[in-house]
Amino acid sequence: MMKECKYIKEIIEKGTVEWPYRFFHQGLEMGRERCFRELEKSGLVGRGGAAFPTSKKWGSVWDTENVVLICNADEGEPGTFKDRYIMENNPAFLLESMLLSAFIVNARALYIYIRGEYTQAISLMKKEIDQADVVLDAYREKTGVKLEVEVVVGQGAYVCGDETSLINSIEGVRPNSRIKPPYPTQKGLFDAPTIVNNVETLCNLSLIIRDGGDFFSSLGVEGSRGTKLISLSGKIKNPGVYEIEMGKVSLREIIEELGGGIKGDHELKFVIPGGISTQLFVENEIDVMVDYCSLKQAGSALGSGAIIVADETVNAVEMAKNAADFFSKETCGICFPCKEGNRQIHNMLNKIYVFEGKREYLKLIREISETTSRAARCGLGQSAGNLLVSAIEKIPGDFTYYLPEIDLDRDEVKK
């Protein structure tokens, strides 16, 4: 039986009570340069979904003053709850990881943007910050900077997962995605150079400082170093947050061994490996290893690590309709193809669902998804069609049921 690996989870579960803020103090003693060298050696990439090399992002503001660091805890992807798990179970660990990161990037201001629905996490993080005078004094003594730490409560827009939308939201304006360049590292919050990183990414910094960059990079595989927190949900016996070593565990092992297999007397139908912006896999595709490169090569993505499992009782058309409903409501509307494309796809899936669809709708959905993904400014529009199109291609029988006059074959839908 495969065992769950526990690096981040061990700290979260056991806490750092014996030596509060030990990673932060260790980082202060090492100094910025040494910490950054360890980060470079680690090969850490962002855990929010984009998998951008963290040292490259941080290196771009290395000699810059007035840097702002934002911890993105908006976690709006349906099926993702790992950041919530961290904040609710060990807010001190996240705060010290944020402070350690702020020290390395030489930040003068630190924000944490938390999803509004996470009321418990918001109150725990606020309480932790209120009690952090001693550690903030240590920061000031070492750097000469009186660091401002502020909690910002998100107002429920999925698009704020995009870093420039999130920045607009903190500035108090409509959270549309900005055109890049300039990138936030050049011109971000109130025009200051700004680093935005996900909760899990920053927590990895504590591990890197504790164990060293070489040890961190010995875990995982090329392009996917370290471990990954997975939010496992759906028709599974043991849903929850699990930690895996990337590239060493398959999707099937996660489902069968960590998740305990499919709930009840049912069979696996499909798996969404990285949240509802990613392409699904059917049963004979889930021996793929879980890391950024393997999932990409297999035609999907790891995203933020939200694995959603469906059994044969789940209707792919209904699931696609719900996803389209979500994206048509969450688009910020600034790019026409995303705004109108998601609305049209939603309308067509609704019609299909009540047996009023037409054969050409399936081809149209694919074409609109493709156009939207090319013309979209941010990740929402670029990936909104992934799940729907893969459902049509891989589970044609569910769609045939609603379009009984056609004999749907995969090749035709792909044209």
Ligand code: SF4
């Ligand atoms: S792709 Fe969609 S969500 Fe993103 S900026 Fe354009 S309209 Fe807004």
